[in-house]
Amino acid sequence: MSTEKLFYQDSYMRAFTARVLKAERDEQGHFYVVLDRTAFYPTGGGQPHDTGTLNSVHVYDVEEIGGEVRHYIEDPVDVHHEIAGEIDWERRFDHMQQHAGQHILSAAFAEMVGYQTVSFHLGQQICSIDLDAVDLTDEEIMQVENKANDIILENRPVETRWVSAEELSQYPLRKEVSVSDNIRLVIIPDFDYNGCGGTHPNSTGQVSALKMLHWEKQKKKVRVYFVCGGRVLNELGAKHKVIYGLTDTLNVPQEELNETAIRALRLNKDQEKTINELKSKLIDYEAEAYIEQAEESHGGRIVKAVFADRSIPELQQLAKVITANADDMIAVLVNENHNKLQLVCAGGEAVHVNMNDLLKQVLPLINGKGGGTAKIVQGGGERILPPEELMEAFV
Structure with a gap:
């Protein structure tokens, strides 16, 4: 039961109409419909599903199961009439920014320091990639982040192309594709060529900005946490609010926060030690009594x-x-x-x-x-x- 995937034709499509091919409940009793065409992106390739409405009924999950795209809705809809679908554009565009940003970041790591990306996670607030690396240095992070933002500022096109397995040799792929047919490439010319089934903006400039937040060792890999687009402003706003609060609480300028916090923690630790020693002496006196x-x-x-x-x-x-x-x-x-x-x-x-x-x-x-x-x-x-x-x- 094939569904025409409109999000591959136009990732900017926000509304569409369709016919219902199937309306059932799954094994857990959740109601879903399968449409003849859809702009709703199902979970896959590290990218979460779209949400939105079908005939004003909330679509809370979209999954591709057994070759059919299931739209999970809170209440049944009239399956005998044309369905009007509308996706949550703010959520979709955020996913497009994060996913394209991941392509840019992974390509920048490969080009600048030779580290390959082995996995990607697009979270609700923060994204992460796992690198095939032992550790990272501040210098490497700066080089890669600068390169990624240069690519964004250059506003290069982001192209998609369907190719056959025989045609793959024509492209300098960053890594091998995981499928042998229906191969879809996402291309940033002269920078990144990668197999991907997700949604992306049509230019790198629409990613807006990329910021790596922190990184940590994960077994034999390094996990890098980052944000793109509107999330960069959200992170900046949240961190500024915290820093402004600390400068007011500690009564010091921002550049002295770290040193002041270290002194305060050291003093607190010394005071706790003194208090514990005094408590022990009091307990000794109490025991004697x-x-x-x-x-x-x-x-x-x-x-x-x-x-x-x-x-x-x-x-x-x-x-x-x-x-x-x-x-x-x-x-x-x-x-x-x-x-x-x-x-x-x-x-x-x-x-x-x-x-x-x-x-x-x-x-x-x-x-x-x-x-x-x-x-x-x-x-x-x-x-x-x-x-x-x-x-x-x-x-």
Whole structure:
């Protein structure tokens, strides 16, 4: 059931009319129609599908499955009358800019530094290519980006051509084509010759601009993130807003932001270290006080305490310090945290009681979970009984 692909005849076509050849639901129950002709581009070749409307009904997905172009729509349409289709032009033209920009960028990498592109992803906000390279330098990035933008500014034509397998030898292809028939070439004369089934503008100037944002190593490849066209302005606007906010917050000019941020982070790290050291000293003093107030119980000594909104790491440290300073000590610490009860219990080296066994016996009282070792455990659950009652149950 063949569909005439109007987007190959004119990638700038925004509206069209067609007849319905098929209207069904797929295996998941999603309704779709197949038309005799369409300007909707289906997902493929790294380029996402178009969206738009058919008789004012939203088209949310377009896929080519089993040789037929399926238009997935939110509600059924009248299949007995002519269908009026309209694509989301803003989305389509953005895809055209990004896709043509990828061709230019990949060709620039190949020409300037000899790195071949092995994959391409056109994301909703940022695009990426994977290069067959070990690493990149700032100098290489600058060379390639300058070359790509030169090609854009030269406003070279972007041509498409259908050729046979025998005719391929006439063109200096950047890489081998992946099909043996219905071969479509996208050509930027004297710069890039590449097999591609996507949509592109008719000149490089309509890509407007290209900016590489950052790059990272991906296994044995290098992934380069970039934007083209309107997305360059979007990125510039978003980054300017962030930078302007930081200059106001840190009260320094833009050129001093990095140095000021480094100083602030270093100071914050030093302060955190000091705070942690002071907390440890306070916990040491706190532990001494609890040891002095310990109760005699079952031939040993026990510390019992209830807290509100203390962190579990702090309570764990307190329990460890208590039992380290008094090896015959058991520490039972209960914490109230909103609608939850939390429990930390520890026993010294001279205590021959398995804390984990005891914890498992009391956790059902609060529908709780937890665990640990024979010497120290922690757990938590619902606050369905007073914390003192949970503590006494453990004792």
